[in-house]
Amino acid sequence: MNKEQVKGRVEEAKGKIKEVTGHVVGNKDLELEGNIQKNKGKVGAGLGDLKDDLKAAK
Template identity: 70%
Template sequence: MNKDQVKGRIEEAKGKMKEVAGKVSGDKKLEREGKIQNISGKVQAGIGDLKEDIKDAI
């Protein structure tokens, strides 16, 4: 597991927590921030996964 995978998964979790907190409190801005952070974490984790796949293929 590389650092992009780890950081991405952490960002996903933090984003999901913000999203849920925004829904519960009715704070649409916090909910949107959480969704964006969640998506960016998924992208970063995906890049890390791709790097691992390339490293394994070589």
């Protein structure tokens, strides 16, 4: 597992926490911010996965 995968998954988890917290307290802005952060984390983790796969294919 490389740094990008770890960073992406951490951001994804933090975003999910914000999203759920925003939903529970009724704060739509926090919920939206969490959703965006979660999805950015997924993209980062995906890029890390791709780099790992390309490195393994060589």
